[in-house]
Amino acid sequence: MSSKNVRVISVNRSVFATNDRIAEETREQMKRDKTFFVNVMASPGAGKSTTLLRTISELKEEFKIGVMEADIDATVDAEKMQAAGVDSIQVHTEGECAMNAGMVKKSLESFPSEEYDLLFLENVGNLVCPAEEDTGSTMNLEILSYPEGDDKPLKYPLMFSVCQVVLINKIDTRDYFDFDDDAVVERIHALNPDCKIFFLSAKTGEGFDAWVAYLREEIKDYQA
Numbered sequence: 080m081s082s083k084n085v086r087v088i089s090v091n092r093s094v095f096a097t098n099d100r101i102a103e104e105t106r107e108q109m110k111r112d113k114t115f116f117v118n119v120m121a122s123p124g125a126g127k128s129t130t131l132l133r134t135i136s137e138l139k140e141e142f143k144i145g146v147m148e149a150d151i152d153a154t155v156d157a158e159k160m161q162a163a164g165v166d167s168i169q170v171h172t173e174g175e176c177a178m179n180a181g182m183v184k185k186s187l188e189s190f191p192s193e194e195y196d197l198l199f200l201e202n203v204g205n206l207v208c209p210a211e212e213d214t215g216s217t218m219n220l221e222i223l224s225y226p227e228g229d230d231k232p233l234k235y236p237l238m239f240s241v242c243q244v245v246l247i248n249k250i251d252t253r254d255y256f257d258f259d260d261d262a263v264v265e266r267i268h269a270l271n272p273d274c275k276i277f278f279l280s281a282k283t284g285e286g287f288d289a290w291v292a293y294l295r296e297e298i299k300d301y302q303a
């Protein structure tokens with residue numbers, strides 16, 4: 080079923096046994112196509128969609144952008160992306176708590192990545208299963224927001240180990256939450272010394288210049 084003209088496909092993991100091989104094939108194919116593929120992971124409500132919308136609005140004149148929205152149900156996020164003027168597909172995971180490489184491959188049959196310079200996957204919201212699955216992405220991006228607390232790298236170390244970039248979102252709420260910026264940076268870097276960390280607010284746009292400039296350079300290096 081689809082609503083508001085959003086295409087919806089359902090994918091199931093049971094037929095895919097060799098995830099790492101499929102992930103490598105996807106990465107190689109994307110590299111040939113010069114499609115920079117970002118796997119966006121975070122808790123429910125951390126601000127994945129809001130951050131994507133603002134990032135897309137900064138980059139959509141320079142790059143052809145597509146968004147795959149993965150959820151257990153609903154089409155609301157794909158509708159938001161389409162309303163912002165980017166191509167989007169809604170993927171339903173049939174109850175699975177994350178996308179894996181096989182599910183991405185299946186989704187790409189309906190959403191050809193070669194048409195895009197920049198492809199985002201908004202993964203299912205949680206800090207556990209998405210970290211366990213290689214999707215074939217070029218970049219793993221984790222978004223952690225102030226209301227969740229600065230202790231999450233301690234509790235979900237795998238998530239903070241597999242990402243190349245962490246965005247600390249909702250910094251406009253700094254007066255309401257006891258979030259220790261230095262502690263979170265220390266905890267992330269203890270797990271993942273090379274991880275890039277940006278503090279920003281998807282609501283106000285504060286901090287976006289540095290993140291968008293970094294992403295733009297990464298894409299240009301990759302496509303060179």
Ligand SMILES: Nc1nc2c(ncn2[C@@H]2O[C@H](COP(=O)(O)OP(=O)(O)OP(=O)(O)O)[C@@H](O)[C@H]2O)c(=O)[nH]1
Pocket residue numbers: 121122123124125126127128129130156204248249250251252279280281282283
């Ligand atoms: N104050 C504040 N609110 C934000 C910010 N970013 C997102 N929000 C709010 O947080 C809520 C969830 O944002 P979404 O972008 O839908 O979060 P999400 O991670 O995509 O959520 P799911 O896809 O449901 O997991 C919404 O009410 C947003 O308006 C921010 O930087 N500051």
Ligand SMILES: [Mg+2]
Pocket residue numbers: 127128129156201
């Ligand atoms: Mg969302």
